[in-house]
Amino acid sequence: MTNPEIRRATAEDVPAIVDFLADDELGKTREAPGDPCYAETFAAIAADPNQFLAVVDDGGAVVGCLQLTFIPGLSLKAMWRGQIESVRIASSRRGQGLGHVMIDWAVAECRRRGCGLVQLTMNKSRTDSHRFYESLGFEATHEGFKLVF
């Protein structure tokens, strides 16, 4: 692996990101690559200064992505929270330490934006990923509830 750059995603990166989302045990049944819905929501992400959709660019090839949301809140002495969603790595690049690089970058970016904590939720079936986040100092202190319409 060369030294990958983590940068803000552009509209041109959306197809690659959707391919990552679909190339996943949970995602393969719930994405529709090519659907125009992705470009529309990408425009909303790009227009929101509290969203940062990032890609890992390795010499022009997009090999990973994650999304940060910066959330202002009054609790915990009005602490901003950084939230990580949709972390994905190209299947050909897994097991090479790229996830560690990406999460280190995400945590640093949240600090830079003034956040006092970083949070994420993960499906309970992704047990390997649980150990990964614990190894980086994250603690599974919360239950994550979802209500799907």
Next chain:
Amino acid sequence: MTNPEIRRATAEDVPAIVDFLADDELGKTREAPGDPCYAETFAAIAADPNQFLAVVDDGGAVVGCLQLTFIPGLSLKAMWRGQIESVRIASSRRGQGLGHVMIDWAVAECRRRGCGLVQLTMNKSRTDSHRFYESLGFEATHEGFKLVF
């Protein structure tokens, strides 16, 4: 209880909201009512169209609060997510069904904004609240990880 109105919080509501946050088993040690940090972050919340800090106004008395964040994301066919944080009810008004009214309102508001799911995390020590959300149809499918700086 009269028929409470759920409305967007104003700067004048911030002291009441901070009092709720501090009047809580976990919150009592981690808030600082009167600190100017709250007004500063409130301004960021009010300026962000994807934040909705709501209060429950019962005839002029603020008796509860919650915060919604509307998050555009590419996963799940570019579904927007509604996220609920900082749900609090005045101690004098607990056990009267107000929480149910507030979460029903929050879910309806997320639907109105085009979200396809609603999510929240809750400290694992709040076991009574877990049962409450499960009774409303939420499922604890995820682990909630936090990294506090």
